[in-house]
Amino acid sequence: MKVLEASYDIVIAGGGGAALTCAAAATDLGLRVLVLSKDPLAGGDTKISEGGICVRGCGDPEDTVASFVSNLKIKGDDLADDDIVRAFANDSQHAYAWLRKEGIRPFIRESDGGLRTYPMPLGGHNTVRSIPHANGGLAFAHALSGSWRSRKYDALGDAWMLEVLCGGPVESRHVTGALIYLPVKGELVSVRASAVVLATGGLGSLYFPNTDNTRSNTADGHAMALRAGAMLVDMEQIQFIPFAMARPRAFRGIFVGEPAAAGPLGVLRDGHGRILMSGLMHRTRAEIAAVMAVAVRKGRGTPSGGCFLDLSENARGRSGSLFRQLYSQQNHRCLEVVARAQGREAAAFKAPWEVVPSAHYCMGGVCVDENGAVSGNGALHGLFAIGQVAGGLHGSNRLGSTSLSEILVFGLRAAAAAVKQLDTSAGRDLSGFRSEADAVALGYERMMGRKGVVAPETLIRRLSACAWEKIGPARDADGLHGFLREISGIRKESSLTNIGGDPVWNQSFMDQVELENMLLAAESIARSALARKSSLGAHYRLDSRSGSWAFSQGVAFSNGQWRMSRLKRVVSPFYERCRDKITDGAKRMQIHLLRMLPENLQDRVLVSKYSRWME
Amino acid sequence: MKVSRRRGKSKMDEKKTETTAVSVLHGEERDAMSVGRIQVDCEKGDTALDILMKAKAAQVPDLSFRFGCRNRRCGLCAVEINGEARLGCASEVQHGDCIGPLKSLPIVRDLVVDRSGVDALLAQKTALLKVRRGMAECSPDLFHIELGRCIGCLACLSRCPLHAKNYPLPPLLEKEDFGFSTSEFRFGNPYLFLQLYMMAVTDEPGPDERAKLAAVASELGVETCLSCGGCRCIRGIPVFNLVVTPLLKSVQAL
Numbered sequence: 001m002k003v004l005e006a007s008y009d010i011v012i013a014g015g016g017g018a019a020l021t022c023a024a025a026a027t028d029l030g031l032r033v034l035v036l037s038k039d040p041l042a043g044g045d046t047k048i049s050e051g052g053i054c055v056r057g058c059g060d061p062e063d064t065v066a067s068f069v070s071n072l073k074i075k076g077d078d079l080a081d082d083d084i085v086r087a088f089a090n091d092s093q094h095a096y097a098w099l100r101k102e103g104i105r106p107f108i109r110e111s112d113g114g115l116r117t118y119p120m121p122l123g124g125h126n127t128v129r130s131i132p133h134a135n136g137g138l139a140f141a142h143a144l145s146g147s148w149r150s151r152k153y154d155a156l157g158d159a160w161m162l163e164v165l166c167g168g169p170v171e172s173r174h175v176t177g178a179l180i181y182l183p184v185k186g187e188l189v190s191v192r193a194s195a196v197v198l199a200t201g202g203l204g205s206l207y208f209p210n211t212d213n214t215r216s217n218t219a220d221g222h223a224m225a226l227r228a229g230a231m232l233v234d235m236e237q238i239q240f241i242p243f244a245m246a247r248p249r250a251f252r253g254i255f256v257g258e259p260a261a262a263g264p265l266g267v268l269r270d271g272h273g274r275i276l277m278s279g280l281m282h283r284t285r286a287e288i289a290a291v292m293a294v295a296v297r298k299g300r301g302t303p304s305g306g307c308f309l310d311l312s313e314n315a316r317g318r319s320g321s322l323f324r325q326l327y328s329q330q331n332h333r334c335l336e337v338v339a340r341a342q343g344r345e346a347a348a349f350k351a352p353w354e355v356v357p358s359a360h361y362c363m364g365g366v367c368v369d370e371n372g373a374v375s376g377n378g379a380l381h382g383l384f385a386i387g388q389v390a391g392g393l394h395g396s397n398r399l400g401s402t403s404l405s406e407i408l409v410f411g412l413r414a415a416a417a418a419v420k421q422l423d424t425s426a427g428r429d430l431s432g433f434r435s436e437a438d439a440v441a442l443g444y445e446r447m448m449g450r451k452g453v454v455a456p457e458t459l460i461r462r463l464s465a466c467a468w469e470k471i472g473p474a475r476d477a478d479g480l481h482g483f484l485r486e487i488s489g490i491r492k493e494s495s496l497t498n499i500g501g502d503p504v505w506n507q508s509f510m511d512q513v514e515l516e517n518m519l520l521a522a523e524s525i526a527r528s529a530l531a532r533k534s535s536l537g538a539h540y541r542l543d544s545r546s547g548s549w550a551f552s553q554g555v556a557f558s559n560g561q562w563r564m565s566r567l568k569r570v571v572s573p574f575y576e577r578c579r580d581k582i583t584d585g586a587k588r589m590q591i592h593l594l595r596m597l598p599e600n601l602q603d604r605v606l607v608s609k610y611s612r613w614m615e
Numbered sequence: 616m617k618v619s620r621r622r623g624k625s626k627m628d629e630k631k632t633e634t635t636a637v638s639v640l641h642g643e644e645r646d647a648m649s650v651g652r653i654q655v656d657c658e659k660g661d662t663a664l665d666i667l668m669k670a671k672a673a674q675v676p677d678l679s680f681r682f683g684c685r686n687r688r689c690g691l692c693a694v695e696i697n698g699e700a701r702l703g704c705a706s707e708v709q710h711g712d713c714i715g716p717l718k719s720l721p722i723v724r725d726l727v728v729d730r731s732g733v734d735a736l737l738a739q740k741t742a743l744l745k746v747r748r749g750m751a752e753c754s755p756d757l758f759h760i761e762l763g764r765c766i767g768c769l770a771c772l773s774r775c776p777l778h779a780k781n782y783p784l785p786p787l788l789e790k791e792d793f794g795f796s797t798s799e800f801r802f803g804n805p806y807l808f809l810q811l812y813m814m815a816v817t818d819e820p821g822p823d824e825r826a827k828l829a830a831v832a833s834e835l836g837v838e839t840c841l842s843c844g845g846c847r848c849i850r851g852i853p854v855f856n857l858v859v860t861p862l863l864k865s866v867q868a869l
Contacts (some may be wrong), residue, residue, distance in 0.1 A: 039681075039683065039691060040691070040730055040767065041734075042735075043683065043689055043691070047688065047689055048683070048684040048686070048688040048689050069670065097750070099788055100751070101748060101750055102748070103748070103751075103814075105751045105754065105755040105759065106754075107754040107755075108751075108753055108754045109754070116754075132757075134755055134760045134763065135760060135763045135764055136690070137688070138686075138763060138764065138765075138766065139763060142763055142765075142813065145810070146746060146813070146814050149738065149741045149746065149810075149814060149863045150741065150746035150748070150814065152742075157730065157731070158729075158730075158731070159733065165840075183723070184729055184731065209685075212684075212686075214683040214684050214689060215682055215683050215684075215685075215691075216683065225838060248660050249660075249661075249665060250660070250661070250662045250665050250704070251685075252686065253685075254685060254686050328676070336684065336731075455677065456675030456676075457671060457672065457677070458672075458676065461672065470815040486719065498676070500677055504723065505679055505723045505724040505727055506677075507649045507678065507679040507724070507725075508676065508677040511677070
């Protein structure tokens with residue numbers, strides 16, 4: 001293994017929005033930056049997202065920081081860290097302005113120079129607050145690409161950070177660098193750094209193919225953080241988007257609509273056509289996903305293990321043609337997916353869509369402070385986590401369009417914080433670095449050329465099938481204990497896998513790395529899910545008991561031992577929570593009443609609703 | 616409305632004894648790698664990506680290929696199907712088809728090609744240009760939206776006579792910091808021209824901007840494009856009209 005002569009101030013793992021924002025800001029602040037991305041740069045979930053970003057106040061002059069904070073906290077069941085939420089609400093405008101200077105182009109109204117927003121509040125928001133972009137997430141990828149290419153910093157695609165290297169005594173451990181695998185060159189390399197930033201995204205591939213995440217989301221940052229001694233929080237809070245294609249195989253898990261896409265009159269049906277749930281528009285993703293998972297468990301699913309989303313009622317009458325128009329305006333990309341996957345009849349709302357929940361976002365993640373600096377588990381200086389891999393912002397439920405702001409806000413904050421902490425780490429002893437790095441690299445070097453009995457790929461498929469069943473949208477104690485035993489079994493077998501000997505593009509080695517990372521993440525999810533005995537937010541327990549909820553579940557791992565802990569959280573004022581419940585209840589009541597109206601009247605009401613939305 | 620429940624197996628589940636070939640570049644020893652072909656069962660509706668995943672699950676556990684979103688947005692899964700560059704996730708295959716790597720870039724293993732040469736060339740040329748910065752004051756127009764549809768799949772390199780001039784490649788050069796060898800391309804390609812154009816051109820490019828861009832485009836060999844039928848973009852972006860033609864014009868004005 002090679003040790004680089006060069007050293008960096010900051011090494012960033014990831015290649016999406018959080019990584020590139022942090023890299024650009026850090027470069028502008030004078031730091032020497034290295035970005036390492038498994039996939040080609042400016043990709044990740046950022047590139048494939050819908051492209052709507054949440055910016056406080058962009059659609060509503062009354063949208064104060066306090067109102068935004070309250071909205072975020074309450075929808076997340078107050079599991080969020082107050083400091084993190086406040087930082088997010090304070091910085092969203094500045095962060096988006098930063099990206100506009102880097103080249104992203106929203107639509108600007110000619111009448112008043114304001115920015116065009118989505119016409120309605122996105123999922124969970126209490127007001128209009130989100131900005132769409134032509135070409136969706138691709139617009140972000142291009143702006144971020146420009147931000148990278150117009151600056152001089154080192155950024156490598158096809159570069160895998162394997163481990164965060166740490167040193168120092170227990171009371172003041174600090175980051176010393178990173179161990180890297182370069183598959184095209186076929187080399188293991190270590191690099192010294194004063195700060196390491198994990199911007200590795202989520203863990204959707206743990207549930208493959210029941211995910212709409214990009215493939216590279218294999219919990220790498222979650223695992224590296226755990227192995228470095230950091231704590232994860234809220235790992236039981238995994239957001240499953242309810243409406244993804246259940247079939248055919250090529251489309252399994254691909255997103256086709258938010259709850260709002262059900263329209264006012266869409267209903268969820270089981271495999272026999274019986275109604276499971278109505279009023280979908282104003283339900284949370286978690287509620288719908290749980291109902292679907294339970295139905296399938298009880299044997300009421302469709303042939304492909306999903307449910308039917310029946311939108312046909314929306315398409316009737318005069319309002320029907322407006323509904324279609326509105327739909328193709330707002331959701332044409334999803335309709336195209338439906339047409340290709342399940343046919344034109346389905347895309348024309350004449351046949352129901354066979355849908356299944358899909359792992360979409362991990363609200364949980366590394367425990368950090370409001371600048372993305374790892375905190376909460378003893379001293380560990382110099383490690384940061386930003387973007388989806390970080391926890392503490394969304395609590396039990398992520399509001400729509402917030403992840404694109406999250407990557408900018410915390411990318412910028414982490415860069416500024418890294419500059420500050422650089423001063424205090426000047427003069428740290430880095431001479432022991434080589435021997436520490438060698439020791440860590442040895443484990444990986446030994447893997448290559450290992451003759452084994454099973455391919456890592458086989459174990460990954462077993463793990464993901466099991467994860468979907470046991471730590472998916474519906475969980476119970478028996479299933480979770482069984483899953484922990486399964487993980488233990490897979491982990492034993494993972495030490496006996498067959499790995500190729502050629503260091504150049506060693507696919508089985510790369511699969512092994514991802515397998516081990518996903519095993520750690522899966523265990524942290526299962527343990528957190530067991531520890532939280534009552535359903536809350538995205539975490540649905542079939543065997544739910546009542547219990548206290550104003551805490552975040554923390555999980556850490558050291559010396560082979562798992563340690564669970566609880567982080568106290570600040571509960572929103574009672575009257576605010578009440579008001580939120582009443583508002584939600586009123587919306588659901590409205591939809592409920594609408595369904596009960598005689599057809600003519602219903603049609604008229606809908607025509608006027610749609611006409612307003614289309615302006 | 617009536618919801619009918621499918622009885623028994625659907626047509627999709629019927630097994631057909633049809634196969635698609637996958638080209639693999641494999642072998643334990645780097646110097647003894649050979650190209651081979653494996654046959655994979657092909658069912659109706661299978662995409663090229665489905666075939667690769669099946670092959671990995673059932674036949675070659677360390678089969679190397681890239682993919683990301685499975686939904687045509689990320690561009691990672693570009694491969695050649697019967698010699699034509701396509702997105703693996705978007706292309707249905709059938710009996711007798713053959714899936715192989717993009718031949719426009721150096722093959723690393725099986726279906727994985729090395730993209731670093733294009734990145735290196737783009738980085739080199741971007742450094743010579745002043746990348747436009749600052750908040751745009753108006754909405755993007757159709758031109759910008761169209762250019763912004765590029766997903767960086769690099770399929771357009773496959774039929775580009777200008778990119779083809781990069782071959783044979785000069786000996787691998789060692790880049791100082793990382794000892795990271797990268798194939799040094801000299802000539803451009805549609806993706807490269809589009810990226811440079813997007814970064815360097817404001818709504819109304821001034822004479823300075825035009826001149827700099829023209830110089831860089833000329834270095835990249837854009838004059839070759841005069842005798843070309845036009846760029847082939849699998850997303851249908853009219854790169855030749857929107858990007859190459861203006862570049863040619865500004866080169867001629869130099």
